[in-house]
Amino acid sequence: MYCAGEALADAGIDFSEYDRSRTGVYMGLTEHGTVETENEVYNISKFDYNVDYWTHHHNPRTVLNNPAGEITMKFGITGPHYSVGAACAAGNAALIQGSQMLRLGEVDLALCGGLSECVGSFGIFASFRAQGALAEHEDPTKASRPLDQDRNGIVISEGGCVFTLERLDKALARGAKIYGEVAGYAMNSDARDFVLPHGPRQAECIRLALERAGLTPEDISIINTHATGTKQGDVEECKALAEVFAGCSAVRSNNTKSIIGHAMGAAGVLELAANLSSFEDNFVHPTINLDNPDPACALPGLVAGKAEKVEQVETILNNSFGMVGINSVVIIKRFMAD
Template sequence: MHNNTQRIVITGIGLTAPNASSLSEYREKLINGQSEITEINLRYFGKAPAGLCTFPETKYRKKKENKKGTRAGCISVYCAHEALADAGLDLSSVDRSKIGVYIGLTEHGTVETENEVYNIRQYDYNTSYWTHHHNPRTVLNNPAGEITLSLDITGPHYSIGAACAAGNASIIQAVQMMKLGEVEMALAGGISESTGSFGIFASFQAQNALAVADDPRRASKPFDLDRNGIVISEGGCVYVLEYLDKAVARGAKIYGEVVGYAMNSDARDFVLPYGPRQAECMRLALQRANLNPEDIDLINTHATGTKQGDIEECKAIREVFSGSQKTYINNTKSIIGHAMGAAGVLELAGNLPSFTDNMIHPTINVDNLDPECALPNLVLNKAIEVDSINTILNNSFGMVGINSTVIVKKV
């Protein structure tokens, strides 16, 4: 049964970020430009700036269950429960076979594998000491599956591997499945447990793409001439997506409607981003949303603080939005670092309250704006208040040339 004309809205948000574990606290800190990036000390690797989350890990699941599962699963279960609570939904009144669970991941299983190899080291690498939990922990559907186990959801669940575009990809997947009538409601979001892996830090360092700074809170500097790379963060964010008519009928609060989206591929390089394809991605999302560039009030950029990445995205934005005088631009990674698979959804979540408070949170740590990133209406270092915000365009791009754009509109 196709519901292609159905409008789909966000009615619940559950999150944990490196500076907050609820949307209200998160929003307040973003508006204040308050970063809580700290320093991590990883085995084999050493010290680096990182975004770490502190959330009540046993709020919805016992310690024993957390031990059996994964860090990613623990984050996703927390976010899913928080999203449902925020949406005011009691699942006992819902057909749980009609709920889809779609979780975006940059990678999964790396942390578990590193931990096990480290563990059997003390037994002279004897694999009979390898945990029997390893396979269910490392299958790609694990963080999505752990949500269904915790909430007794019997509809489809799977993870979406789309590098750092995965959070946006999960929203897109959920909307498409709801429009197809495959599910009637969805839990969609993204998770990052990247700070548990020394290999991820070591690899970014080998690419000269890992940020360093005396003060870790100032390490993430997208658009700044002196930026020197990415700050790796963990985190998670899950949305409740519902049909507009059902949300209205039950008197739900509505954060916004997903009105446009697009994904495409650069087909050029393993790691280097490509502006012209990013521009095509934004154009396609606008076309599907029946919007012009000047209809977009706010662009939340993907910019990670790597030289070429920031410049390519700015070129793409300049190309698509050069005719728009009223489109503001900001960046959330400057405050929370790069939450990989959770980046797109966390960054969108932090901006959705703009629809009600008309504030735009700043891009922080910009002391010396790179002329190649000097876009008009870039909100730097201090939040601003505007007359109204009705549309947000959210970009997320990832390795191996994957691009995603999601457009959300005030209802």
């Protein structure tokens, strides 16, 4: 709700120019209700597991549409709301959903984003530990090290991010500040494994997003990699990117998770937000903790250690992939008034 309020305020939307019944809310989730359920189980354990002490708020708090629904109640939005469950690709998926609803004419304004509350969940940590995918390092600030040869897993983080999307004509008419233009997007499935990513399907997803945007690999300025810090996952994505962007000397790559960790359902939109400022200052933020680059994760134009100033950032390609083989790619263009 906080993120949605900030997004509406930043966009200058007070619903004097938009109909609340023509506003949609689409929120991406990896998980929801895990923290609430674990807390309730712990609570009733103090009462010999007597469910009389189980809160009657549990169901409305844990249904999947809760975050999107609470936003509608907070701001009196009466248009459609629902959550998009797409594992760690969920933030991008919600952004794609909002774009599609605008293009279909189903809504005139869309609040799209993602969130994760998994830091409060014992089960999330225990599961990643059981999979051998939870990062460990004697210095916690260096534990998140995607693309590094010494990486050993994911650093779990949490957060939220919400964007306001509207059609260009209306944005121009009301003098809105435009951060970027949704140029293209794609989603596909590996259909292969529960947790192991598959580079060839990721490459297909990237190519499809480029095709829909009417762009070539040479047109991309920044690639925000999804790389989470797992051994094989990082390699699969880097193979896909090396294949698609071979010979693209002007492209730059970075990794936001090295700085903020892996925010699961919020990862895609938080990482996109972290790169949008590049349209204004032409700086590409760096990948940190890359002390011992993995040769198997060589990327075109990888920015590491410190930010790099480039001549002009025209496009951002945002990768976001998730468990059970879900892939998403969103391409944002610098908005040009002419």
